[in-house]
Amino acid sequence: MTIDAETAWMALLRARAAWRGGSPPAPVEIADPTGGALALSPDGTWQASGCAVQADAAALLETYLPVLRPDLVIGQLGQSLDGRIATRTGHSHYVTGPDSLVHLHRLRALVDAVVVGAGTVLADDPRLTVRHCPGANPLRVVLDPRRRLTGVHRVFSDGAAPTLVIGATDGVAPGQALSATLPVEAGEDGFAPARILALLADRGARRVLVEGGGVTVSRFLAAGALDVLHVAIAPMLIGSGRQGISLPPIDRLDQALRPSVRRVPLGEDMLYALSFR
Ligand SMILES: NC(=O)c1ccc[n+]([C@@H]2O[C@H](COP(=O)([O-])OP(=O)(O)OC[C@H]3O[C@@H](n4cnc5c(N)ncnc54)[C@H](OP(=O)(O)O)[C@@H]3O)[C@@H](O)[C@H]2O)c1
Known part of the structure; x- marks a missing residue:
């Protein structure tokens, strides 16, 4: 047996399904009749015995196995060299290239829930489904504290996957979406x-992708709530517009975040896979 990229991806999807719930995850093994086997371990390592692994299959395993850690919270942004995720009008299709789009869909396919802010739904009307790779759609979660979104947006009307709207006051969710309420504490910017994350865990969603936009990902990062952050950087200078990461100011560089990093080429773009723990 030779492990190609398709087989590696199927093994990752099998691990995603196996490594859920409260019980300690066990290694996932794919074997073939000739005695070859590929074993994926929940600690993020993999091992092939009696078979060859193609280079692109190995790259997939290296990039996506760490995303399958139990209870992982991962943020993602696709940005220009100067840290912008969209123009000032909100136009963002597309900052990054086709390989980065496939990467984003792979992340969606590996998580239980994908979270976006109301600004992204207003600007992009995204579907938040898995279309550029095999895999199931995650729960779609929209943070809309002021309940300003209406049923015209596709996440609320296309029926492709469940959508949960989280508001700061009780209310009926738009379209077919489900509704939940969280408090905004005094002095806080938002939830x-x-x-x-606790609300999503209660609903069985423990592996979570915070997909955007900049405000939403930055709030999770500032709160220390991201285990991993994937930043895909496109060789483009926008020069103005919506900011990607924006954190409270610091005075000294020794106060800056310095996560461990893996670099993964995505066509013309470069993915920085940052790990905070
Ligand atoms: N390149 C990429 O990777 C990427 C990904 C996604 C989106 N985008 C682009 O990013 C732009 C939108 O990003 P954005 O930063 O302006 O907005 P955003 O993050 O999509 O949405 C921000 C809004 O969501 C709500 N929100 C977020 N976090 C919250 C929290 N913790 N508690 C309560 N409410 C919360 C707030 O709504 P209220 O204002 O009602 O309080 C907040 O103002 C669009 O142009 C889109 O095209 C790019």
């Missing part, structure tokens, strides 16, 4: 990310 505490830990409360959002």
